[in-house]
Amino acid sequence: MSLRFAVLTLLDIEPGSGYDLKRRFERSVSHFWSASHQQMYRELHKLHQEGLLDCEEQTQAGKPDKKVYSLTELGRAELREWVIQPSAPQKIREPFLVRMFAGHNLSRDEQRDAVEAQLHQHRASLQNYQEQNERVLKSDTALQERYWLAHQTLLFGIEAEKTWIRWAEGLLEELEESVKT
Incomplete structure (x- = not known):
């Protein structure tokens, strides 16, 4: 695109x-x-x-x-x-994931701090998307119908942020467990 x-x-x-x-x-x-x-x-x-x-x-x-x-x-x-042309799926281009790939160079505290910072950003994005979604749901029905597919991109964004949050929270739990052992 x-x-x-x-x-x-x-x-x-x-x-x-x-x-x-x-x-x-x-x-x-x-x-x-x-x-x-x-x-x-x-x-x-x-x-x-x-x-x-x-x-x-x-x-x-x-x-x-x-x-x-x-x-x-x-x-x-x-x-x-x-x-009307088909789109090829795109690979994820996420600098944070490259940093995590090299995360063995960080201490556990630095790893945890990096994940917590990312988690904070994704929670803020989720909140923003959810607020936008509320505005869409309160908009005129005719507009909602016309832009139904555009709204689906927002709903996808909400689900993507939820996935990031679940992943980061799970990663933090595993980092906490590895510190205890």
């Missing part, structure tokens, strides 16, 4: 400025795809040049004009063509 299709997907939901798009990205796609602000703007310009996006300038009092992007029919067709 590329940022191109994340941008097309977010603009398919609703037209918006680069700023709007970045905020939407941070609240949704950023949980499983990363991009900097600069990358996002470069991609918007590129997609516009390719005729996949329209750009309407809106005058703002005391500020530079705001560029609002929306999908063209060509952009919508490219998005649809991409969506």
Whole structure:
């Protein structure tokens, strides 16, 4: 996948400025795809040049004009063509797991501290996802129906965080047991 299709997907939901798009990205796609602000703007310009996006300038009092992007029919067709293609499963790219793979270089206290820090981060992510899920469940029924599959990605994130938490808690228990023996 590329940022191109994340941008097309977010603009398919609703037209918006680069700023709007970045905020939407941070609240949704950023949980499983990363991009900097600069990358996002470069991609918007590129997609516009390719005729996949329209750009309407809106005058703002005391500020530079705001560029609002929306999908063209060509952009919508490219998005649809991409969506119907099968995706190959991706391998996990998790720096923490590489650190744990080399964890024999750490003392038991350092191992425990590393796992506890990771556990704290995953608990915070789980809480964030659960709060987002509550907002989705309180949203308009028509929106829930339209974005049902998008909501499933959030539910997957919740389950992934629960799995991380169970794994880390089990690992901490085993580290505690190894200290006792």
